[in-house]
Structure formats: structure tokens, C-alpha cells
Amino acid sequence: MWILLPIARMSIALPLLVGVGAMIGFLSGMFGVSGGFLLTPILMMIGIPPTVAAASDSCQIVAGASSGAAAHFRLGNVDVKLGITMLVGGLAGGWIGVQIIRVLRALGTADFAITVTYVLMLGGIGSYMFFESLSNLRRGTLVPKSYQASSGEGLLSRLPFQVDFPSSQVRHSLIVPLALGGIVGILAAIMGVGGGFIMLPMMVYLLRMPMHKAVGTSLFQILFTSAGVTFLQATTNHTVDLMLALLLAAGSTIGAQIGARLGRLLRGDQLKILLASIVLLVMIKMAVGLLMTPSLKITPARGL
């Protein structure tokens, strides 16, 4: 069965699309990551134009983050004050990111910029995860390294506008969550990712938030940042394919349930190495695409 994607302007096999969503959901259920950083490159590989893939991925993340944030909100895991502060930064960052894409599209280099950003991000994250998990497996321990205060943390405490965030029992300058939200907003717009894979470690290690609060607040912030980015992409670049986003979300829901159950059968570092290998494979595929001489020296410039 085929489905016509109205904004990507192509027909695609429905099982393939739902299957991709299910695979990403499976990974997110198994590894506890949103999977957005893998979804956009996979969509690009099956022929969806990069700008449409990134914008529709943001829309799909709205669905996934709504579900997760609602569940965490009921459990009291959302620090609303900190989340809203980060959200202000996130929306500003999202606006900057959308403008960057607009300029790059006018120059004809948006698709290239998205691909290169992905290669660099996937290469960095994949290598770090792979070698960290490998060294943990060699040491034969699953206990994570204990957190030690860094010199950067002292610097953060000297910044102005220090505010208490009682729900997370931390005190920080307003600049820190605003900047963190801003970085994630830019990434969300350019790469179509939620940014959880960057935000979560920073919230735990830099902002010293309890893990469960970090997960809930991160989802809360991602929900609204992605919603803002989706709206801006739709109005500025006209690249949000609602049909694509909803089908991916449907597949992702099913995959997440299966992944969560299978994930319990594997050890933490085994899971991490598996995920890192997938990330690195996707990165290599994209890098080869940039380096190999293309058979044709033209590519269609898409968008409405």
C-alpha cells in the first residue's frame, strides 16, 4: 500500500514509513532516547528531502513528547519553573535556527548543512558512547562514574541572576537554563531533533538535577520547543508534512512498547554499544554520500 506525502510530494510504501517509525520507537523504548537524531537521517536515506525530513521530525516529536511529558507530569517529575525558563531560551533558539535554515535554503546549501551537521553530531556522540561503554564492559562494571564538581560549575555559580528552583532543589543563574534551552532550540530547528540526547546529560551533570526530574522537565521543554519549531517551519519554510509526522508517530508508539520490553533483557553497556554502533553506521553512510562522486551533478531544490 502506498501513501502520498503532500509536502514531500512523493508516494512512499506505507509499511516502510510505519516500519521506520516503529524502528525508531523500538530504539527509543529500548535505549531511552527520543530517536529524533536517527530518524531524520533515516528519512533522508529513503528519499525524503532533508528540509522536509527535519521539519516533519519536529512535528513527530511533538506527539511523542506530549505523551511522555503527560505521564511524567502526573508523577510530579516536571519542574515547571525551570522548564519554562529553558523554554524561553528554546523558542528563541528555535527562531534563530529557522532563520539559519531560511538563509541556507536561499543560498541552496540547507540540505548540505543539515547533512554535515548530522555527520559531525552522530560521529561525536556515537564514538563517545561506543568507547565509554567499551571501557565500562572491559572494567566489568555497570556502575557509572561518580559525578565530580568541575571548575566550570564554580564559574556558573558566580553568574548573575541566581534563582532557586525548589522543585529540583537547585539554584542557578537564569542565564544557564536560557542558554541551554537556546542551544537545543537551534539544534531542533536545524536537525529536527528534540535535543534530549544533549539536554539530559547537561541537566544531570551541569544543573545537578535528579535524574527523574531531568527526564520529565526535558520532555516538557522538548514538547514546547518542538511545537514552536514546527509552527515556525510551517510558516517560514513550508516543509512540515503532517501526514509523514503522524504515520511516524503511529509506528513509533508500537515500536516503543516492544523496545521497552526487549531492553530489559540486555545489560546497560550492551545496549549502549548496540546504539552507538547503529549511530556510527548511519554516520558512515551519510559521510560516504558526501565524499563519493555523485552520478548526477544536480539535485532537485525542493519545498513549496
Add this chain to the structure above:
Amino acid sequence: MSRRNPLLLTLPFLLLSLLAQTLAAVEPAKVEVTPSTVKTGTFYGGAKMRIAGMASAGNKIIVVVRGPSAARVFNKLGRVGPIWVNTGKVTISGAPSLLMIFSSAPLNACLNSAVLDQYQLDLASLKKQVQTDAKAEDRDRLAYDFLAFKAKQGDYRLNSVSVHLGAASPEGLPYSLDFQMPRSATSGKYQVSVLECRDGEVVNHADVELAVVEVGFPALIASMAREHSSFYGFISVIIAMAAGFGIDFVASHVFERKVAAH
């Protein structure tokens, strides 16, 4: 009673017969395209098409399906250091958006090269049609890349011997063609041309219009995204949120039931 010349008696019949033959020769070939309108709805993945009609006995048949010609913008790829990047844009126009050529015999057995060129049925004549706003020295390569791109996309299919000829009868020679309208066919007016060929020349031809129309949900989404982008962006967010909260609602109820059962 005066005796009349027999030739004078038969002359009107001869003239009538000649007139009938002439009329038969110029009568357009009969063509029926089914369906006459292709609707690209939500589940469009190409459409099964049938073209059938009646030609004169002994003729070869060529069927050409030609899409509307529209300018299209492409990124030009160039090498910067070790990587391939977009180095600019180029607008390509003049060529049809879709071109499929089917025949009852190989094209060069149906028509001579001058006629193939006249009807733009071979690569060389198509290449001449392609216009670009690029520098003169790049035009030839860009035209070649454009034609290769269209062939790779499945938009150009230039030589398929798949027109089926039936047994000739006093009414003529029945022909039929079954083919798949590509998934990539965009909305617009397409032209179906049937050429009857003999001795390397076109002896008769007929044109029929085929409409491809975007309908249903994809048409609604595409027009909303173009014409009411703010509303479309807002609705996209609301629908995605509703889907997420709906999933959470279902999941929480299922989970609570399971807990209650334990």
C-alpha cells in the same frame, strides 16, 4: 434511345470510391484512454492505465504520454575539497514533466531519424528541448544530467515495445496498451498521442487529453500549507499534541487496569 459511354456511367462510382478512401485516410485514429482522469488521493501509488483503439491495417503504432512542461529549480553540485556541495542553483525548463513512449515495434523500425526528431521521440531531440539559465559551456552537461535524473525518477521511459496489436479485420487493426502511470506524476494536463506509422513516416495521428488531479486529504494539506501556512502550522501542532495525549490516555488506562488486576 441514345447509347451512353459505359465509362461515363462508372465515373461517379469511381469518384465516390476515391473520396471514401481519402476520407478514411485522414480520419483520426480512434483512441480511448481509461481512466480519462487520474486522481492522486491519499493512497496514490501510481495508476493502472489502458489505451486502446483502432488503426489502419499494416500500420505500426506509437503511443506517447507527455506531461506538462514546467520550469524546475535544481541545486548544482560541485566539489569543495573532499566533499560534494551545492554550488548554486539552475532553472531547467522546456522539457515535459513526464514522457513515456510505447510502440508496437522498436522506434527506429517505426520511424526514420528525421521524423523521430520532428516528433521529439529520441534523446537527441529531447536534449535540444531542455533550456537552462546556466552558462553556455555547462548547458550540454546539465541537459544530459536532467534527462538522466528524469529517467532515474521513472518520469522518462523512452523505448518500450509494449503496444499489443490484434488481428486485422475490415474495421481496421485493433491495438491496446496497458501501463502504470508513475507515482511521481504531478497534477496537470497530460497529452496522449497515438501515431500510426508506415514506411518510416507518420501517416495518421490522434491526441487525447489526460488529466491528473490531486484530490482528498493530500490536496487539502498541500493547499493549506501553501495558502494558510499559519493555520496549517497551528493545526499540525494541535493534532500532534492530541495524538500524543491520546496515546498517553490509552496507555495510562491500560496500565491502571493491569495494576488493578494484580
